[in-house]
Amino acid sequence: MSFVRHRAALDALARRGRLRRVAPAAGLDFASNDYLGLAGSELLAGAARDALARGVALGAGGSRLLRGNHGEHEALEAEAAAFFGAEACLYMGGGFQANQAIFSALPMQGDLVLHDALVHASAHEGMRLGRAECRGFAHNDAADAARVVAEWRAAGGRGRVWIAVESVYSMEGDLAPLPALAALAAREDAVLVVDEAHATGVFGPQGRGLAHGLGCALVTLHTGGKGLGASGALVCADRVLVEVLVNRARPFVYATAPSPLSAAVLRAALRALADDPALVAGARARMAQARDAARGCGIAAQSQIVPVIVGDDHRALALAAALQAQGFDVRAVRPPTVPRGTARLRLSVTGNVGAAEIAALFAALEAAWVR
Known part of the structure; x- marks a missing residue:
């Protein structure tokens, strides 16, 4: 079988300097997201050994809804909810999957997802799968966000507004104006959805992130594979919203659950933040x-x-x-x-x-x- 068109597309990328290849890690690490140096640490390796000695399974064996739910998942979710100051938490396989789940399942028909122009591709994938209208605002411009909401309301928008941002932007490295956006959320009875992937472990009290303590309705996403050195992702939110994800988020319902061993290791990383x-x-x-x-x-x-x-x-x-x-x-x-x-x-x-x-x-x- 010939894949001439596929080869031509790859050749076109190469001519523009945009062909990607997987390259091995070599040299001093100024490329990864291992901000605390935990990924290869003895602390997390020891946590993995201890978990295996306790009989924690390597694999979940199925979806969380089909016998893939393990005690390690639930213990992690309880500790993460307490650590990040949320009513409830849901552990998922990764940040991309979690953003897909959030934006495809939580905003409802008639709602508006108001997103920063530079939010992650995973958020856009979730929005594409969802039922709400989506509008962008200029990067890190809370005044422009307010303008877009006002225009939507003036045009007849009556649903809930979900404001989607990253607390630390993954490619720009700049910080979202969270206090101003939280004030907008409070005025509009909106939900502020904050991707804390690059803030967790670095910003906020004990590395809890920049959205901690904002005082508005929040959904926060904390990835386990960056500053925390492990894997998976934690969605922290009101208990009702977490229950909606369990019931309606296809990336959760139809995916094999994350490794129970990974859950145990991530729990050790959270404890390290609190203790050290x-x-x-x-x-x-x-x-x-x-x-x-x-x-x-x-x-x-x-x-x-x-x-x-x-x-x-x-x-x-x-x-x-x-x-x-x-x-x-x-x-x-x-x-x-x-x-x-x-x-x-x-x-x-x-x-x-x-x-x-x-x-x-x-x-x-x-x-x-x-x-």
Whole structure:
């Protein structure tokens, strides 16, 4: 069988500098989302060994609704709800699956999903599968969000508004104006849906995220595979909304449940956040150093994610290759992951590097970029 059209599509991507390939990890880690350095830690490895010794299963064996529900899932959900200050929590296989579930199942027909222009692709996938109307607002612009809601109301919109944002944006590294959006949510009796994937473990009290304590109706998503070093995702919300997900979210109903062993490991990561202030403090110290170093290169950074906007796809690949040749694992990110004309390096300050490595990276970046 011939796949000529598929090969032609791949060749076209390559000509534009947009062909993706899976590459092994090599060099100093400035590419992953392992912000606390927990992914390869003895702490989580020990938690896995202890769980296996207790007889915790590797696999769930089925959907949570078909004998795949295990005590480790429920224990994790109870502890996560308490830690993040929510009525209830649902453990799912990953952040993409969780966002699909949230936006396909919770907003109802006649509602409005009001989303930031740069929300994750998984949120868009969920919106596409859902029944609510969807409108975007300018990135991080709460005034524009209010304008869009007012226009929708003036045109006859009477349902509930769901405001979808990321607390820390995965490619920009900037922070959502959560207080202003929470005030808008309170005025509109809206629900603020906050993807905390890149804030959990780094921002907020004990790494609980930036939405913690906002005081409005909230749905928060905390991924287990980034700062927490494990896997899966935790959706925290009102108990009624969690029950709706269990009953109506196809990514939950029809998916094999996450590994009970993974649930046990993620629970250990949450306990580490609560018990060891040095984890979060270390991440914040590395972040502060990187922000200062980035400023010296003319780059504004607000978080542990430092975007180096290059513009041209081929130039971004070349700059990444130059730094990789010096032992730094950095990756070029190109459209459609980021807007056209904004190809970049996404520098991620992880828990697997120290002060000397951070300084060396930015010195190498400055030298390579100037050339």
